[in-house]
Amino acid sequence: MIEFRAVTKRFDDGTVAVNQLDLTVEAGIITVFVGPSGCGKTTSLRMINRMVEPTSGTILVDGQDVRAADPPRLRRGIGYVIQQAGLFPHRTVLDNVATVPLLSGWSRGRARHRAAELLELVGLPAELGRRYPAQLSGGQQQRVGVARALAADPPVLLMDEPFSAVDPVVREGLQDELLRLQDELDKTIVFVTHDIDEAVRIGEKVAVFREGGVLAQYAAPAELLARPADDFVAGFVGRDRGYRSLSFVDSGEVALDQVSTVAIGQPAGAPTAEWVLVLDEQRHPRGWLPPRSTVEGAVTEAGLTPGGSLYQAGTPLRGALDAALSSPSGLGVVVDERGGYAGVVTARQVLDLIERARPTATGAERGH
Ligand SMILES: Nc1ncnc2c1ncn2[C@@H]1O[C@H](COP(=O)(O)OP(=O)(O)OP(=O)(O)O)[C@@H](O)[C@H]1O
Numbered sequence: 001m002i003e004f005r006a007v008t009k010r011f012d013d014g015t016v017a018v019n020q021l022d023l024t025v026e027a028g029i030i031t032v033f034v035g036p037s038g039c040g041k042t043t044s045l046r047m048i049n050r051m052v053e054p055t056s057g058t059i060l061v062d063g064q065d066v067r068a069a070d071p072p073r074l075r076r077g078i079g080y081v082i083q084q085a086g087l088f089p090h091r092t093v094l095d096n097v098a099t100v101p102l103l104s105g106w107s108r109g110r111a112r113h114r115a116a117e118l119l120e121l122v123g124l125p126a127e128l129g130r131r132y133p134a135q136l137s138g139g140q141q142q143r144v145g146v147a148r149a150l151a152a153d154p155p156v157l158l159m160d161e162p163f164s165a166v167d168p169v170v171r172e173g174l175q176d177e178l179l180r181l182q183d184e185l186d187k188t189i190v191f192v193t194h195d196i197d198e199a200v201r202i203g204e205k206v207a208v209f210r211e212g213g214v215l216a217q218y219a220a221p222a223e224l225l226a227r228p229a230d231d232f233v234a235g236f237v238g239r240d241r242g243y244r245s246l247s248f249v250d251s252g253e254v255a256l257d258q259v260s261t262v263a264i265g266q267p268a269g270a271p272t273a274e275w276v277l278v279l280d281e282q283r284h285p286r287g288w289l290p291p292r293s294t295v296e297g298a299v300t301e302a303g304l305t306p307g308g309s310l311y312q313a314g315t316p317l318r319g320a321l322d323a324a325l326s327s328p329s330g331l332g333v334v335v336d337e338r339g340g341y342a343g344v345v346t347a348r349q350v351l352d353l354i355e356r357a358r359p360t361a362t363g364a365e366r367g368h
Contacts, residue, residue, distance in 0.1 A: 007057030032203030040213030079149030256343025
């Protein structure tokens with residue numbers, strides 16, 4: 001647990017970067033600091049490992065005032081990952097990762113063995129260990145940065161915009177990877193970003209900062225999207241927040257409807273007034289036959305109307321709504337864990353579910 005108690009940072013030129021910050025970062029989860037540029041996120045993060053000293057106030061890590069700790073020793077117990085990884089260019093990838101264990105007095109052999117394990121943990125092939133950082137892609141460099149920060153197995157990990165220098169697809173992969181790692185490791189992670197989508201995707205708790213280093217709201221992502229504390233937070237979380245908040249609404253039991261289906265290679269039968277869903281041998285959806293389609297002989301993949309996104313039962317409702325909206329028939333196709341056809345759902349059904357899930361007094365009056 002990391003506690004900020006009335007922490008203020010005023011730089012020598014008078015800039016107040018952080019203003020009376022009171023915040024408790026819970027142990028074992030990812031907490032994100034988010035906000036527009038210059039609102040004091042990085043300064044707050046760097047005060048945790050004493051790269052910046054507060055002007056006033058106290059920071060406690062697991063109940064210990066960080067001022068009582070020797071800074072190099074403190075930093076060895078707190079992993080730190082920065083934008084563009086900050087790797088040492090003249091050391092191999094393996095030696096980059098082994099740096100902190102070596103500094104902590106491990107033998108070279110043991111430190112390298114640990115480094116190799118960590119490369120595997122972050123999903124990098126062992127042979128990359130012999131390369132130099134410049135010989136890796138941006139995404140790979142970030143993974144090395146994460147591996148290096150984890151090397152001494154610190155309970156706390158500080159990550160300052162670690163994924164902002166890579167393209168959106170790689171970034172999403174790295175976010176997934178971090179969530180997977182965190183599932184295994186249960187570290188206390190403080191993650192700084194200016195990207196609200198990244199914040200609500202990876203944070204279990206999100207602290208929104210505003211200009212002048214003031215904490216505007218501190219809440220779980222679903223709460224932030226559903227109930228922004230003020231206009232600043234509402235503006236910052238953005239216009240699609242209602243839709244995006246569906247990412248956090250579990251579908252529970254969606255009542256599925258069924259449609260007519262036909263398997264590839266089978267005759268389509270007589271034309272009907274309904275959309276017909278075409279499945280392959282494993283019952284994976286392949287596309288649609290529009291109403292009144294006439295197919296000579298067996299159905300093939302060639303003439304099908306492409307389907308929309310697929311919704312896996314039990315995952316958040318955003319996917320169900322998207323499946324319905326993107327489907328040419330207006331029927332969102334629901335699949336099971338193996339991707340096999342399970343049923344269909346309409347946007348109307350999804351919206352009804354959302355309404356029912358809404359925890360309001362009105363809901364109670366309606367007898368839900
Ligand atoms: N060494 C310094 N001296 C003077 N002012 C500083 C110093 N470091 C940061 N600041 C100022 O403190 C404020 C907060 O900076 P900080 O880097 O913490 O913001 P941030 O929210 O992390 O921004 P960004 O998203 O742009 O990195 C800014 O106005 C910045 O210019």
